[in-house]
Amino acid sequence: MVLKKSVHNRGTAGFQFPVIPRARRSARRRGPREKIIDANQICAIELLASLAGKLLQESESSSASSNASEDNNNNLAIGKGVVKRESQDEDKLLKAEPFVPISGKESACISEQAFKMGDIRGRDDVKPITCKSKSNGQPWDYNHRRELKDVEQMEKKGHLCNRQSTKKSEQCRLNSLAPMSLDSKTRLDTKLGCRDDDGNFPNYSRLSKKFKTFRHPQSVGDRRIRKLLTFKHWKASPKCRDQEPAKIYGGRQPFYRKRKVCFNHERSHRDLLYKRRKLFDRGSVVTSDGFYSSESMANSPRKANGVSASILARQNSFRAEDSHVKFSIKSFKIPELLIEVPQTATVGSLKRTVMEAVTAILGGGLRVGVVLEGKKIRDDSRTLVQSGISCKDNIDTLGFTLEPNSMQVPQIAAPKEDPPLLSPHDGPLLLTRSPGGSDVDPVISNALLDPPPLMNLGNNAESNSVISDVLIEKTVPESQALVPVLPVSPRALSAVPLKQKGRCTDMAQRRIRRPFSVSEVEALVQAVEELGTGRWRDVKLYAFENAGYRTYVDLKDKWKTLVHTASISPQQRRGEPVPQGLLDRVLSAHAYWSQCQPKQGGKSQLLKIESA
């Protein structure tokens, strides 16, 4: 009644509450949590499944090529590549378990490879890859075959390489395989089993759905990233681009159609994020297109052993000596991203946007800087206009840097003699604008896709660069992609933490806090006044459709806090003060819609109120 009183007494008489009845949902009760499979337990399996899929894809790709046998040999060689063990420690950490293929020659073979390669544990901070799923069903390779079909479909759509050219194909495969070579801490010679407690292999049908999401990080977790960053295509390899630029959006549509299938379990997203982060923290990255990358060498002292050969170099050495080859991945791909930001956006928001994009893929540990005309823009509060970023004349000199986050000094899980990791002052990877024409589809722009010198893996033996080929397209005001230039320091990005100290960074990065401005509050209040509580999606669409960073859950939460704020004394309120008038409206609307909710027959009640 207090609230009701406020409705009448706070001067809201002028407001006409619309008649939008909404039945209250039945009381929600929380039952015991139903955890079928622990996320941690799924984690490794999913990754392995993805690995297996990737490998099979590669294998099938090889089969389709004219040089099948050789390719297969290569694949096999890679798959069976052995990484020399670096320390006794690691030996202890890993327990080799024989993998028992289930059925299907090919998949079994690939699976074995995948499992061999897939031991991304290597550290005892990762949960064992024992799956406790009790579910029964089809053998896992069956499901993965289905996944692989999807992968193949992707390939046909141009996500991956053209196989017509054997050379290119090989190059592509190498490139795509390259990231699969996990970091030097990864044991490629360690077999991995996945069994339940009874020693049976579980059913992975559940994983099949999740598997797809690996390729679409922009769909994972944060919707705003999906909004802001439009997936364009996955760039498999700079060498393979000439055939299929992978039509913009074209590659994504099928997945959107499958969204319901892919994402009907919200937890899957989180799990994936979690897992990806987990991997990431350990130095392995699952890129959005399913590639597996490793930035290990960034933090790896193995270079001292003189074995940090690039993938290309390794290829040659494979036949000569097919064992104990150490892998060092010097680059991996990030999907091209479309970033839309208004000109009035602040530099800080731009940084965040880019950061979110990168984070979605890399899992964090990086800081994005904005460089214009060679000078770093440090003031996050400046708008793009103020900074000259929106100026067409200057846009060519815009660049981004990816730098190690100074707050996340990596802890190297490496031998003691390891040199200290890079400091935040180590050279960033500089992303700068390519001279490529803006009228051309940036995806197929040679300037864009030609790998910069940095990409010459073999020539950069000293480089510890992890990301050397990041494509970020900025379409505002015009389409011109950003390509990386040489990092100032070979240690660029090496700060990508293998493992974080102290704070638990296993979970997906928390979204940045963005306090609601008064104008936002006003918009929210207005929307709720008209639409009522409980229709947050509509509220979002009504008043915050263009605020990509505000989800309807955010709005709901904000309303919740607004109601609370309005009901406490001004002295107790914190943060930017909300005008009392707004708070009054909050209480009024809240009271109004609250009284409408309890009854299903709110309509007639509403009508009475309306006519009163």
Add this chain to the structure above:
DNA sequence: GTTAGGG
């Protein structure tokens, strides 16, 4: 995918 509510 949305909504409600606890954390």
Add this chain to the structure above:
DNA sequence: CCCTAAC
């Protein structure tokens, strides 16, 4: 802002 259950 996150997480989860319920829908």
